[in-house]
Amino acid sequence: MSRNVNKSAGQPGRFGPYGGMFVPEILMEPLRALEGEWRAAMRDTQFKRELNDLLRQYVGRPTPLYHAARMSAALGPEIYLKREDLCHTGAHKINNSLAQCLLAKRMGKTRVIAETGAGQHGVATATCAALFGLECVVYMGKVDMERQALNVFRMQALGAKVVSVTAGQQTLKEAISEAMRDWVTNVHHTHYVLGTAYGAHPYPGMVREFQSVIGREARRQILAQAGRLPDALIACVGGGSNSIGLFHPFLKDRGVAMIGVEAGGLGIRSGQHAARFAEGRVGVLQGTRTYVLQDDEGQIRLTHSVSAGLDYAAVGPEHAWLHDIQRAEYSYITDDEAMDAFHKLARWEGILAALESIHAVAWVIKHTCRRWTKKDVLIINLSGRGDKDVQQIAAWEQAHRKA
Amino acid sequence: MQNATRIAARLADLKARGKKGFIAYVTGGDPSLAATEDIILRLEDAGVDVVELGVPFSDPLADGPTIQAAAGRALAAGATWSRLMGMVARLRRRSEVPLLLFSYLNPLLVRGFDRTARDAASAGADGFLILDLPVEEAAKNFQTLDRLNLDHVGLVTPTSPAERIKRIVAASSGFVYCVSREGVTGVQQQLAPGAVKLLKATRRLTKLPVALGFGIATPQHAAAAVQEADAVVVGSAIVDRFHQAQHTATGRAAAARWVGTLVRAVKKV
Numbered sequence: 012m013s014r015n016v017n018k019s020a021g022q023p024g025r026f027g028p029y030g031g032m033f034v035p036e037i038l039m040e041p042l043r044a045l046e047g048e049w050r051a052a053m054r055d056t057q058f059k060r061e062l063n064d065l066l067r068q069y070v071g072r073p074t075p076l077y078h079a080a081r082m083s084a085a086l087g088p089e090i091y092l093k094r095e096d097l098c099h100t101g102a103h104k105i106n107n108s109l110a111q112c113l114l115a116k117r118m119g120k121t122r123v124i125a126e127t128g129a130g131q132h133g134v135a136t137a138t139c140a141a142l143f144g145l146e147c148v149v150y151m152g153k154v155d156m157e158r159q160a161l162n163v164f165r166m167q168a169l170g171a172k173v174v175s176v177t178a179g180q181q182t183l184k185e186a187i188s189e190a191m192r193d194w195v196t197n198v199h200h201t202h203y204v205l206g207t208a209y210g211a212h213p214y215p216g217m218v219r220e221f222q223s224v225i226g227r228e229a230r231r232q233i234l235a236q237a238g239r240l241p242d243a244l245i246a247c248v249g250g251g252s253n254s255i256g257l258f259h260p261f262l263k264d265r266g267v268a269m270i271g272v273e274a275g276g277l278g279i280r281s282g283q284h285a286a287r288f289a290e291g292r293v294g295v296l297q298g299t300r301t302y303v304l305q306d307d308e309g310q311i312r313l314t315h316s317v318s319a320g321l322d323y324a325a326v327g328p329e330h331a332w333l334h335d336i337q338r339a340e341y342s343y344i345t346d347d348e349a350m351d352a353f354h355k356l357a358r359w360e361g362i363l364a365a366l367e368s369i370h371a372v373a374w375v376i377k378h379t380c381r382r383w384t385k386k387d388v389l390i391i392n393l394s395g396r397g398d399k400d401v402q403q404i405a406a407w408e409q410a411h412r413k414a
Numbered sequence: 415m416q417n418a419t420r421i422a423a424r425l426a427d428l429k430a431r432g433k434k435g436f437i438a439y440v441t442g443g444d445p446s447l448a449a450t451e452d453i454i455l456r457l458e459d460a461g462v463d464v465v466e467l468g469v470p471f472s473d474p475l476a477d478g479p480t481i482q483a484a485a486g487r488a489l490a491a492g493a494t495w496s497r498l499m500g501m502v503a504r505l506r507r508r509s510e511v512p513l514l515l516f517s518y519l520n521p522l523l524v525r526g527f528d529r530t531a532r533d534a535a536s537a538g539a540d541g542f543l544i545l546d547l548p549v550e551e552a553a554k555n556f557q558t559l560d561r562l563n564l565d566h567v568g569l570v571t572p573t574s575p576a577e578r579i580k581r582i583v584a585a586s587s588g589f590v591y592c593v594s595r596e597g598v599t600g601v602q603q604q605l606a607p608g609a610v611k612l613l614k615a616t617r618r619l620t621k622l623p624v625a626l627g628f629g630i631a632t633p634q635h636a637a638a639a640v641q642e643a644d645a646v647v648v649g650s651a652i653v654d655r656f657h658q659a660q661h662t663a664t665g666r667a668a669a670a671r672w673v674g675t676l677v678r679a680v681k682k683v
C-alpha cells in the first residue's frame with residue numbers, strides 16, 4: 012500500500028521523495044491560502060452539496076461504466092469503459108475545473124486562468140467560468156491552437172480569452188509557465204485552475220481528490236455490474252489526473268493492477284516522445300519534484316506526441332511515487348499504435364475516443380493476450396471524446412497514406 | 415559562515431563608508447560566454463558592486479520576455495554549466511568583482527547539487543540565488559553552500575507575511591533580495607508602492623544588507639530604491655541595453671556608460 016501525501020517529515024505535499032513546493036517565493040503564501048481554503052471547503056457540507064449537485068445535474072455524473080461487449084469478444088477479457096467522454100464538455104477535465112471554480116468563487120476571486128494542451132481543460136474551465144460569471148483567460152501553445160482549433164473556437168464562444176503562447180516548443184509546458192507568470196502578477200484577484208495532478212502542493216493532491224470521483228464511481232459500478240473488483244485499471248497519463256482519479260480509490264485493493272500509459276510518440280529510440288518513465292530522470296519542473304525528460308545540462312527536452320494532452324515533459328509526482336513503489340506500472344504507446352486503435356474502437360463500439368484516451372485503449376489491444384484471459388475484468392478510463400481530434404486524424408492519415 | 419564572501423565583504427565595506435550598492439544582472443552566455451566575460455568587466459569598470467550571473471534555463475517561469483529571450487540566446491549559443499564555470503574561472507584571473515549565480519533549481523540538480531556547488535566554489539563564484547527553491551525546501555542545499563563558504567541569498571516578496579520573512583532572512587546569507595512587486599522580471603515605469611513597506615518590514619527582521627529589485631530601469635528609480643534599501647538590482651534593463659547594442663565594441667561601451675549613469679545616481683544618495 013502506498014504511503015500517502017503529507018507523511019514525509021514536515022515537508023508539505025510529499026509523495027515519498029516527490030512533490031513539494033518548488034515555486035518562486037511570491038507564490039508560497041497564495042498556495043498556502045489555497046490549501047487552507049480547499050481543506051475548509053472539503054469540511055463544509057454546503058460546499059460539498061453544491062459541488063455534488065452540479066456534478067450530477069450539470070456535468071451529468073455518474074458517468075456510465077459501459078461493458079464493451081464486441082471489444083471484449085475480440086480481445087478476450089471482459090472490458091469495461093469508464094465513460095468520462097460523456098461528461099459535459101466531453102472529458103474528465105470538468106470534474107476538476109468545476110470544483111476549482113467553485114473554490115475560486117468561495118475565495119472571492121473574480122478571475123480564473125488556465126493552461127491547456129488539448130484544449131479540453133481550457134474548454135472545461137471556460138465553461139465553469141461562464142457558469143459562475145468569472146472572467147477567464149486560457150493560455151495555449153501556438154502549436155496546440157493549430158492542432159486543436161475546434162476547442163479554441165469553443166473557448167472563445169464561452170467568453171474566454173485564449174492567449175497564444177509562442178515561447179519554446181509552443182505546447183503545454185510553455186502554456187503552464189505563461190499561466191504561472193500571469194498568476195504571480197495578478198494573484199490578488201485571480202485563481203489559477205491548474206488542469207492536471209501536477210505542479211506545486213496543494214495542486215497534485217487537490218486535483219486528485221477532485222478527480223477521484225471517477226474511481227469511486229467505477230469501484231461501485233464494477234462491484235454492481237461484474238460482482239467483483241477488476242483485475243486491472245488502464246488509463247492514459249499526461250500530467251496524470253484522469254489516471255490518478257481512477258486509480259486512487261483502488262490503491263488499497265491489492266489485487267487490482269494499475270497501468271498508466273504515456274505517449275510513445277515516434278518511438279523511444281527516436282527521442283521524440285513524452286514517455287517520462289522510459290527516459291526521464293528525477294528533477295524539478297514547474298513546482299514539483301518528479302520524473303522529467305531533460306538533457307545532461309538539466310534543460311528540459313522537447314517532447315512529441317500526436318496527442319496534445321499527453322505531450323508534456325514531466326509527470327504528476329504521485330505517479331512518480333506509485334512507479335517507484337511498484338504499485339502502478341507505466342508503459343507507452345506510439346502515435347501509429349494510437350491511430351490504429353482509434354479506428355478499432357470506433358468499429359467495435361461506435362465510440363470516437365480522444366487521442367489521449369485512445370493510448371489506454373491501444374495498450375489493452377497490444378498487451379491483453381499476453382496477460383489476461385476471458386475470466387479477467389479490465390476497466391479502461393475513456394477520459395474524453397474524439398470530436399476535437401477528427402481533423403487532425405484526417406490530416407495525419409492523408410500524410411501517412413502519401414508516405 | 416567562516417569568512418565573508420566577496421559579496422558580503424563588498425556590501426559591508428559600502429555600509430561602513432555610508433554608500434549604497436549597485437547590483438547588475440546579466441544572463442551567462444548571451445549571446446556568447448566571451449561576450450558575457452567582456453560585459454562583466456565593463457560593468458565592473460562602470461562601478462557595479464555585485465554581478466548577478468544568470469544560469470540559462472529552458473523554462474524560466476519567473477522571468478519576463480527580456481530575460482526569457484536572453485536565456486534562449488545563451489542556450490542556442492551552447493552555454494553549458496561547465497563552459498559557464500570555465501568563464502567564471504577565467505574572469506577570476508582578471509577581476510575580484512563579487513559574483514552571485516542566479517538560477518532555477520533543475521540545472522543545478524542534474525549533476526548533483528553538491529557537485530554543482532563545488533564547481534561554483536572552485537571557479538570562484540561567491541553564492542547562489544535560486545528562484546524556485548523556497549526556504550521550506552532549502553535546508554540541505556543551504557548546508558552544502560555553507561560548507562563551501564558560498565552565500566545563499568533569499569528572496570522576500572510583497573505576498574510574504576512577517577513570519578515567512580523572518581524564516582527567509584534567518585536562512586539567508588550575503589544579503590536579502592526584496593522583490594518590489596508582484597510579477598515577473600521586466601522593466602516597469604514606476605517603483606511599486608508596496609516596495610517601501612516591504613523593505614521596512616524586512617529591515618526590522620534582519621541585520622543583513624537588503625537589496626531591492628524587479629523592474630528598475632532609470633537613474634530616478636534606482637536612486638528612489640536606495641532611499642530605503644542598501645542596494646538596488648537592475649536586470650532586464652541592462653540585458654536589454656547590451657542586446658540592443660548588438661555586441662559591437664562601441665555599442666557595449668555605450669551600454670556600459672548608460673549603466674554608469676545608474677550607478678552614479680545610486681552613489682549620490
Ligand SMILES: Cc1ncc(COP(=O)(O)O)c(C=O)c1O
Nearest residue numbers: 207249250251252253320367395
Ligand atoms: C481527454 C483527455 N484525456 C487525458 C488528458 C491528459 O491529462 P491527464 O493525464 O491529466 O488526465 C487530457 C489532457 O488534455 C485530455 O484532454
